[in-house]
Amino acid sequence: MSFIDKDLLSIQEARILMESAREARESMLTFPQETLDHIVGVLAAAAKEMAEELAVMSAEETGYGRWQDKFVKNKFICETLPDQLKQMKCVGILQEDAVLKTMDIGVPIGVIAALTPAISPVSTAIYNVLIAVKSGNPIVIAPHERAKNVTGKLLARMQEAGKSCGLPEGAIGYLKTVTESGALELIHHPAAAVIVNTGVPQLCRKAAKSGKPYIYGGTGNGPVFIERTADIRQAVEDIIASRTFDYGIVSAAEQYMVVDSVIAADVKAEMQKNGAYFMNREEEEKLIGLLCLDNGKADTEIMGRPAFELAKRAGFLVPPATTVLVSEQKYISDRNPFARELLCPVLAYYIEPDWMHACEKCMSLLVNESHGHTLVIHSRDEEVIRQFALKKPVGRVLVNTPATLGSMGATANLFPAMTLGSITSGAGMTADNVSPMNFIYTRKVAYGVRKAEEFLKRTNKAAQGHESTQEEKGGADDAKALLKQILEALSKELEEK
Numbered sequence: 001m002s003f004i005d006k007d008l009l010s011i012q013e014a015r016i017l018m019e020s021a022r023e024a025r026e027s028m029l030t031f032p033q034e035t036l037d038h039i040v041g042v043l044a045a046a047a048k049e050m051a052e053e054l055a056v057m058s059a060e061e062t063g064y065g066r067w068q069d070k071f072v073k074n075k076f077i078c079e080t081l082p083d084q085l086k087q088m089k090c091v092g093i094l095q096e097d098a099v100l101k102t103m104d105i106g107v108p109i110g111v112i113a114a115l116t117p118a119i120s121p122v123s124t125a126i127y128n129v130l131i132a133v134k135s136g137n138p139i140v141i142a143p144h145e146r147a148k149n150v151t152g153k154l155l156a157r158m159q160e161a162g163k164s165c166g167l168p169e170g171a172i173g174y175l176k177t178v179t180e181s182g183a184l185e186l187i188h189h190p191a192a193a194v195i196v197n198t199g200v201p202q203l204c205r206k207a208a209k210s211g212k213p214y215i216y217g218g219t220g221n222g223p224v225f226i227e228r229t230a231d232i233r234q235a236v237e238d239i240i241a242s243r244t245f246d247y248g249i250v251s252a253a254e255q256y257m258v259v260d261s262v263i264a265a266d267v268k269a270e271m272q273k274n275g276a277y278f279m280n281r282e283e284e285e286k287l288i289g290l291l292c293l294d295n296g297k298a299d300t301e302i303m304g305r306p307a308f309e310l311a312k313r314a315g316f317l318v319p320p321a322t323t324v325l326v327s328e329q330k331y332i333s334d335r336n337p338f339a340r341e342l343l344c345p346v347l348a349y350y351i352e353p354d355w356m357h358a359c360e361k362c363m364s365l366l367v368n369e370s371h372g373h374t375l376v377i378h379s380r381d382e383e384v385i386r387q388f389a390l391k392k393p394v395g396r397v398l399v400n401t402p403a404t405l406g407s408m409g410a411t412a413n414l415f416p417a418m419t420l421g422s423i424t425s426g427a428g429m430t431a432d433n434v435s436p437m438n439f440i441y442t443r444k445v446a447y448g449v450r451k452a453e454e455f456l457k458r459t460n461k462a463a464q465g466h467e468s469t470q471e472e473k474g475g476a477d478d479a480k481a482l483l484k485q486i487l488e489a490l491s492k493e494l495e496e497k
């Protein structure tokens with residue numbers, strides 16, 4: 001029986017994939033935008049045919065989330081994203097200014113090395129491929145170990161679809177032997193022009209140190225503030241819908257509720273009406289034990305599980321219709337067991353006396369764990385909304401909408417994306433909803449509009465004027481010095497007399 005070193009096999013596979021992608025890039029550089037758009041349409045259609053099958057397979061393979069919600073995400077990316085991409089120009093002449101005599105030309109950046117997550121493996125991989133091809137770039141993906149089969153099945157089909165419409169071999173690649181060593185080989189390979197890490201935090205630091213441009217879909221599960229002027233019923237419905245979507249596995253989902261004290265009783269009643277279960281201290285301790293949060297390391301086996309199952313596994317009973325488990329909190333600290341990204345339908349609940357205190361609380365929550373991913377505010381007071389938007393260290397502020405759906409561009413007019421940048425300390429070059437425009441550079445073209453002698457003549461004239469001014473200033477200084485000497489002499493004479 002021969003021994004196979006999976007790490008070495010994965011590294012060799014990564015090298016071959018990156019070399020093939022580099023060759024594919026040479027062909028793709030000749031493709032006009034119209035050709036790339038046609039290929040994107042074919043790829044999206046192929047993925048859409050498998051959207052439901054892959055959603056079911058994804059939930060079964062990873063054990064995370066609800067397949068029906070994964071199907072929603074898959075369809076959204078296959079339908080809404082291509083529609084948005086049709087309106088974009090990424091390569092070739094992007095714009096011309098006939099007055100200033102300038103042009104902007106979009107140029108593909110090069111091979112993209114992407115790390116895809118276990119929490120949304122299919123929708124993320126589809127999205128990564130579509131925006132890469134739209135911008136004229138090859139892409140090589142390292143799937144998450146926990147989702148390698150479903151991701152591989154998707155990408156194999158997209159390779160076939162791409163080949164049928166002229167996409168060069170190697171333009172879409174993926175690791176079949178999935179190891180960390182192979183993923184790091186992709187990242188560090190000389191052909192890699194940019195790194196995209198969506199939801200693989202354990203490789204964040206290593207990817208950030210690669211020396212390549214690095215895009216990180218950072219730690220999420222941020223705060224939501226319900227201000228006293230909010231539509232309480234709608235705000236609560238939005239939060240519950242968002243936190244329970246795919247059983248809370250989406251990073252953009254709300255994790256901390258900050259409520260204006262004036263409306264706190266009404267909010268709590270509305271929460272309970274929508275299936276929220278407020279835990280007592282004993283139940284909280286049991287849940288903490290299940291989540292393994294006291295030692296700072298969450299149990300991945302409880303991510304993306306329904307609230308009823310979490311409670312049962314923790315050792316206490318809740319009604320079967322329970323949507324979210326809620327822990328009422330007062331303070332924030334690194335040691336707070338609920339101060340880490342949970343990725344399951346659990347909410348920490350804070351009450352503050354007014355919007356200014358709520359503002360400070362949200363700032364603390366953003367800095368403590370979610371690193372500036374997403375903030376939500378429910379309010380009808382435009383001044384309060386603007387103050388929140390101006391002051392918060394965050395990549396996106398959503399107003400009166402569910403965080404999960406609003407952040408990905410489903411219920412808000414943001415670019416439809418599965419990689420959402422955040423202001424993560426020390427990692428990530430953008431806080432945007434990542435689009436094809438993050439994968440090009442702009443070549444500037446400028447026509448001459450004045451003669452060199454005209455510019456030099458004007459410059460010399462200005463220099464001569466400066467010299468004359470200096471001479472005049474020097475003469476004035478000499479006169480002042482002489483006058484000072486005369487006055488000093490007169491003064492001395494008067495003193496002697």
